[in-house]
Amino acid sequence: MDINRIKQIVGSSNEVDVTYNGVSVWIDQIHENGKMATVHLRHSLEERSEVDISELEEVVH
Template structure:
């Protein structure tokens, strides 16, 4: 995924189908300068991770 699309998904009120390592995630925040995102699994909002935007996949 590219940074622009990740930012759009994070800002949208509509939930997108995005995965990280095969697990459905929510994109909480996008750091465009470093091309990183703060994400968490849909069922576990306390398990936040900072990951590369390029490792996210939209379905």
């Protein structure tokens, strides 16, 4: 996914479906390098992962 779109999603008050490896996630933080983000599974607030933003996908309904 594009870094600019991720910034829009993080700053939005609307809920946007994003997946990582086919699993629905919330984006918690974009790292300063602009290539990584911290995400967590929608059903598990405690389990966080650092992922490459290119592997995040927006689900369009």
